[in-house]
Amino acid sequence: MASEVTPCASTSPPDSSGLRISFNTRSTQSSNKGLFRATWWFEDLSALSPNLIEMLVKSMVSRGYNHVIVSGFLFYYQKSKFYTASSDEKREVLEIVIDMLYTLDPSSISCKSLFGVLRPVLRSNISKSCRNKLESMIGSQLDQATIDNLLIPSYGRSYLYDVNLVLRFLKAFLREGGSESSPIRMKKVASLIDLYITEVAPDRCLKSSKFSALVMVLPDSARDSWDELYHAMDIYLEVHTGLSKEEKMKICGGLNYKKLSSEACMHLSQNTKFPSTSAVQALISQQWKLKNLLEGMHNAKHYTDFTAKEDRGREQVVVYNEKLRAQLKGMQWRVMELEKVCKKMQNQMAKIMKAKVLTHSDARPLPRLCS
Template sequence: MEICCDLEVDVNGEETFMVDKKIITSYSGRLSKLFGKTKGTTRNLKVIFHDFPGGAESFELMSRFCYNNGKTQISPYNICLLHCAAQFMEMNNSISGTHNLLEQTDKSLKEINYWTWSELLIALKQCQDLLPDVNSSVILQKCLDSLVGRLALTNEASPCPSTSSPDSSGFRFSCDTKSTESVKTSSSRATWWYEDLFILSPNLVEMLVKSMVERKFNHVIISRFLFYYHKSKFYTATSDEKRKILETVIDMLYTLDWSSVSYKSLFGILRVSMSLNINKSSKNKLESMIGSQLDQATLDNLLVPSPYGINYLYDVNLVLRFLKAFLNGRSSQLSAIRLRKVASLMDLYMAEVAPDPCLKPSKFQAIAMALPDSARDSCDELYRAMDMYLEVHAGLPDEEKLKICCALNYEKLSAEIYIHLSQNTKFPSKATVQGVVSQQYKLKSLLEGTNISQQDTDLSCTSIEIRSKGKKDETSEQVVLYAGKLDVISDNEKLKSHLQGMQWRVMELEKVCRKMQTQMAKIMKSRVSSHGHSRSLPRLCS
């Protein structure tokens, strides 16, 4: 067959090819329709392609297929390029007969399960390079399905489930927990593919993770891969690429079981994200994941510097969002233990941010009142944080101070803190009086409901002086607390009678105790004389 070069083809500005129009057109429906409109014989024809998938390399492979009578060697190394070129050139119904390039690539794809792991990665990488060309989507999905299927077989080969935590150095797939060598082998079996797949683009990683979730992969393994991918990719990525990587990792972690995600690593991503200005959706997802497990956080985790332009030393608004996510997270019921852990953490955090002179009282109050009262068994640490804040912000009006004190449950203050409060001039006088009255009722309840001796209750009246500044003069208020003689109750005589009865019973018990001690002494003396040695006996009374 005589071959002439009567058609010039410019491929994406990369390279120009001189080809035989008749040969190429006989296999390409696209060119056939294009030249079918031309009338007569024309010479020096030129076609310019701006978006040919795979560029010059792909066009050359397609041309060789045409010049070789519709035959070519299709392998994992070129199947993606040939498949996309065939779709672009509409080589699904060739004029020359049954030599259909698209059909041949589809047939070769059926052998994908026999490809080696390396061949599969090469094909996947080629598909990735052709994106966002939609023509590569079919072969790309098949490559991903095959890859995920092989990883699933690797994981299912182990008889034991993973017993490692998200923060551990590896995953245990072997039942032999005694052998260190076995653990190392198990770890490599679980994570050997991490390094091979970090070359994938964020778009492909998203498709990969979604496929893994559908195949019921261990979420711990997936989350560890995402953190590995994030760290590995960041070394050579540009700012825009880093932002895309981070957003993809966050979005994919959000689809997993949050308890399988390393809490420490989430805070690492949080600190990196602050300088990259990620989109609002990904930012909210990250804060929700962190906030839902706030009981696992430490004080250092929460001491995040404020964003640029805000005077606060630490990002208090971020912590408030964490608290909101914790209270409104995926878990509908919060255990008392988790609430107490977060309350203790917030007390430490408030003590740390209290000295900040720029921190507004509304923000401090919001943190103090974010958790329900049941979260704290004691309000001592909360009081100390408030005391520190009011000392630094001494110029606040009483109205603002009272709003802050509203978060304080005076009934949960210890005696030591109560005494400190009664003499604390930094607190508004109304708050101090309220605390003293609360303590008075608390002591009254204890005396009415607890059996204690008359000697312990025969206390003198305690007078507590509370100073407050008026508009003109300094005035003082007297709050008298009755500990031993509760004249405020109507049944005073009944209480005295009850206490006298208690005292009589104590005296009787003391007599019995002394009698038992005498008897024990006689027994011990007799045993010494009979056996020549004594054995120590428990002291029943002292």
């Protein structure tokens, strides 16, 4: 006779398979036995109707059963039922599974398994409330998603990928406290979305309003660098040549020039696909970086002279000063390189403004930004 199983009430995070068993094991064999002891009833109960499953799961949760095991059973139930179920039965199963998952501890549910449920949901006519619950659960764990998870085809629409769905995921992530709970989670989501924007940018049917929404949905603090977003914008403008000036300005309006690398700023200053104001902003950003670098050099040199006078003769300070002087030489080289870049950008801007003078007689000369 099979021994009775009483899953523990803990809700430790699941592993990649969506099911984690909290047994102390010393070997693979004992681990397999533990897995069997915890899940032997999955197949037997999968024959029950959705209504009975709902009653069963509610009872298990109220009795403190392990949420990880309960969620694992719900995913198993959904897959096993789909082999023989009709369209209406599939819809009923999906709604019960989603409703029950929504009552569990979010940390007990695998993000990968949620995307597995999402695929049939997109092809079925489930209730809006259940769809919203599933999107909310996925959004709250968006930092665990992959780029392949997000590249969801847009069924019945002209554009390739379902951008609206990803935007709803992002809003759910922000709504569930993703922006406040952990800066690390936020940066992971930002990196993921930058990859996603780069993937969808070549879609000729993607409207500029949707592209701008993807760029602007996350706060500026989510990104340390905007180079990846600039690259995505460059691709989008390359493909969508018929955009109006206003549409281009809206797309570029969210670009943080101070978080662009020197290479990206240099490329932008010569990029005719972008509005001319963007080239000016890139030049101003480079001047700002150059100014800060020069000020840093001045402060470092002042500190070096001061320590040399106060601590002359002390061997440790001499070694430190030698290292600092070497750093100063490196900084001087960087200044020279930035001055070269600035000079090239000035020449490029002079050409742009010269072209504008030919069409606008009242155009004012470009102020001298670099000295």
